[in-house]
Amino acid sequence: MGINLNKDINCWHDTFNARNERLQYAGNITLNLDYWDCECKNNYIYPITQQYCCICDSLQEERPSSIESEVQNHLFSK
Numbered sequence: 443m444g445i446n447l448n449k450d451i452n453c454w455h456d457t458f459n460a461r462n463e464r465l466q467y468a469g470n471i472t473l474n475l476d477y478w479d480c481e482c483k484n485n486y487i488y489p490i491t492q493q494y495c496c497i498c499d500s501l502q503e504e505r506p507s508s509i510e511s512e513v514q515n516h517l518f519s520k
């Protein structure tokens with residue numbers, strides 16, 4: 443499957459979900475810019491206000507934004 447990077451980048455735009463968190467559409471993936479994934483196998487979704495995971499030694503700035511559907515699952519599974 444070919445991916446046209448320029449086209450994908452041009453299609454990126456920001457919007458907000460029901461909790462007023464920033465979303466970014468990257469192709470058919472929706473990212474939530476207010477959360478990020480650390481490298482833990484479980485409970486790897488952190489809010490942007492937390493900058494470090496001491497369990498797996500991950501820094502927010504080195505890790506990708508979380509996928510919106512995973513953020514929703516994470517929040518509702520608490």
Ligand SMILES: [Zn+2]
Pocket residue numbers: 480481482486495496497498499500
């Ligand atoms: Zn972690």
